[in-house]
Amino acid sequence: MSFVGLMVLIVYEARWVYPEIQAYFSQTGSLTGQQLATRARGYVQRAQEELLVAASPLEINSARHSLELAYGLFDVDVYRQKYACTEPSLALMDELAELLDTQQVDPFDAAHALFIPVQCLTRIEMNQLDQRGVVINDFSSSTRRHHQILTYSSVLIFALGLLFWIMHQRQLKRTERANSEKIAWMARAMCDPLTGIGNRSALYQDVAAYTGCSMGLILVDIDFFKQYNDALGHPEGDRLLRRLARLLKSALGEQARLYRLGGDEFAALLPCPNDQMLVHHCEALQLGLEEAQCHHPAHPDNKDVTLSIGGARFVADATSFAAAYEAADKALYQVKTAGRDGWQITASA
Numbered sequence: 384m385s386f387v388g389l390m391v392l393i394v395y396e397a398r399w400v401y402p403e404i405q406a407y408f409s410q411t412g413s414l415t416g417q418q419l420a421t422r423a424r425g426y427v428q429r430a431q432e433e434l435l436v437a438a439s440p441l442e443i444n445s446a447r448h449s450l451e452l453a454y455g456l457f458d459v460d461v462y463r464q465k466y467a468c469t470e471p472s473l474a475l476m477d478e479l480a481e482l483l484d485t486q487q488v489d490p491f492d493a494a495h496a497l498f499i500p501v502q503c504l505t506r507i508e509m510n511q512l513d514q515r516g517v518v519i520n521d522f523s524s525s526t527r528r529h530h531q532i533l534t535y536s537s538v539l540i541f542a543l544g545l546l547f548w549i550m551h552q553r554q555l556k557r558t559e560r561a562n563s564e565k566i567a568w569m570a571r572a573m574c575d576p577l578t579g580i581g582n583r584s585a586l587y588q589d590v591a592a593y594t595g596c597s598m599g600l601i602l603v604d605i606d607f608f609k610q611y612n613d614a615l616g617h618p619e620g621d622r623l624l625r626r627l628a629r630l631l632k633s634a635l636g637e638q639a640r641l642y643r644l645g646g647d648e649f650a651a652l653l654p655c656p657n658d659q660m661l662v663h664h665c666e667a668l669q670l671g672l673e674e675a676q677c678h679h680p681a682h683p684d685n686k687d688v689t690l691s692i693g694g695a696r697f698v699a700d701a702t703s704f705a706a707a708y709e710a711a712d713k714a715l716y717q718v719k720t721a722g723r724d725g726w727q728i729t730a731s732a
């Protein structure tokens with residue numbers, strides 16, 4: 384954008400500079416005019432010198448020849464039109480040439496009379512030189528003006544370019560900020576605020592991401608959590624929920640993705656090529672909980688906090704997940720009805 388502007392300006396300015404250059408070089412006409420006058424004056428003065436020393440018709444003839452050469456150079460339309468002294472000077476030179484031919488004029492007088500054309504030619508030379516000076520001055524001042532315009536315009540275009548660049552950068556930052564806010568918002572929407580692990584939506588999203596993989600789904604429910612809450616209060620209950628999230632992580636390893644489905648119900652999704660692996664994870668979970676020794680002040684069986692765990696294996700896709708969820712839930716329910724504090728896995732339909 385800035386470059387296009389600059390190019391247009393340069394072309395525009397060059398368009399105006401061009402006639403100035405032409406005007407300058409057209410003054411070669413004036414220059415030539417000045418040179419003609421100089422050379423003509425040179426011949427007239429040579430004729431004067433020859434006449435002053437002329438002693439023979441041959442020498443007078445030579446002076447006359449110089450005079451003719453001067454006449455030829457002097458007899459220019461521009462001189463006739465612009466300089467009033469031209470006509471009389473040429474007439475005088477013509478007349479003197481004829482008188483010299485017929486020897487009716489004294490060479491000394493003729494030489495003296497030739498001061499008139501010399502003066503005229505000198506004036507022409509000076510005038511032509513002045514004209515050339517004026518044109519040169521005009522040319523240089525207008526060139527300076529165009530140069531200034533180009534300089535200021537370039538600075539302006541540069542400043543505008545800089546301004547647009549800054550505005551563009553700001554816009555870019557705003558967009559980036561909006562994008563990262565959107566991403567953060569989406570992450571929050573997939574996250575359980577109490578424990579920091581995923582929520583039910585995240586579970587569904589992750590299943591879709593694992594499509595085609597052999598996965599294990601483990602559902603976990605705290606036993607007698609109501610009693611725990613009642614005995615220690617909800618803040619302590621919350622603390623237990625957070626602690627259990629950490630415990631799930633350390634027991635199931637980095638590959639497991641964890642979710643809180645609501646209340647005291649958790650889920651884990653992890654790669655699981657066979658049932659043995661699923662059994663291993665369930666046992667690891669129970670073992671981890673036992674080692675953690677989370678005191679439950681109101682457990683009806685006087686135990687520390689215990690869990691009911693149900694698991695199922697499936698090849699991930701939307702329909703198989705629904706079946707696996709149902710199977711794992713059924714397994715968990717069976718553990719609950721069997722007295723809690725245990726695990727069971729069921730094959731999904």
Ligand SMILES: Nc1nc2c(ncn2[C@@H]2O[C@H](COP(=O)(O)OP(=O)(O)OP(=O)(O)O)[C@@H](O)[C@H]2O)c(=O)[nH]1
Pocket residue numbers: 577604605606607608609610612616617618619620621624645646647719
């Ligand atoms: N502290 C706390 N308690 C919650 C939260 N969400 C649900 N609860 C409580 O969790 C308890 C769940 O009770 P139940 O569904 O009867 O489960 P339970 O007491 O563990 O009984 P069983 O599962 O049958 O062993 C209820 O008392 C809820 O108030 C929470 O975010 N924080």
